[in-house]
Amino acid sequence: MGVMNKFLNFIGLQEEEEIIEKERVVEPASESDANAFDGRKNKGNIVSIHSQKNVRVVLSEPRSYDETQDIADHLRSRRPVVVNLQRVRPDQAMRIVDFLSGTVYALNGSISKIGSNIFLCTPDTVEIQGSIKDTLDEEADYNK
CATH class of the missing domain: 3.30.110.150 (SepF-like protein)
Known part of the structure; x- marks a missing residue:
């Protein structure tokens, strides 16, 4: 459906306001995903136990x-x-x-x-x- 909307917008049969509203709706969802990621990131220090695996003398x-x-x-x-x-x-x-x-x-x-x-x-x-x-x-x- 997104390709069809772009095509109709290109021809001039669809108004750009609808596209702007859809983009605004999408943005808050991406911010909440970023906040969820930050919450997981700041929970504590995660250290891989295999980080010293390749140390060679x-x-x-x-x-x-x-x-x-x-x-x-x-x-x-x-x-x-x-x-x-x-x-x-x-x-x-x-x-x-x-x-x-x-x-x-x-x-x-x-x-x-x-x-x-x-x-x-x-x-x-x-x-x-x-x-x-x-x-x-x-x-x-x-x-x-």
């Missing part, structure tokens, strides 16, 4: 400074990265840590030392709890 063992960009790309993709710097020279390891510290800072993430030349870099979506430094200090005291 990337293990990286760079052999040169050139591989640091790949680690930064993982962090930008919101993936935590464990970086083992035992296979690079100390001067390159320092440059890599400096670069990753800047990357993590820009992403509001964090970087933590979890072992000798091993670092955990995390984006802002991952929270690090606890400290391994205390454990390393205890082992050093125990070995003396």
Whole structure:
């Protein structure tokens, strides 16, 4: 019937007032649907239990400074990265840590030392709890 009304209106056989009245009737119904949706939306916080399903931790063992960009790309993709710097020279390891510290800072993430030349870099979506430094200090005291 709507196509016929449009056709008759186009030809000029039907008055536009009827169409305007029909549109006004339709509008309040859409507003009530929107209000019903808002009511459901504000009832409470609904959290999907499967939201952490695809979290992956990337293990990286760079052999040169050139591989640091790949680690930064993982962090930008919101993936935590464990970086083992035992296979690079100390001067390159320092440059890599400096670069990753800047990357993590820009992403509001964090970087933590979890072992000798091993670092955990995390984006802002991952929270690090606890400290391994205390454990390393205890082992050093125990070995003396």
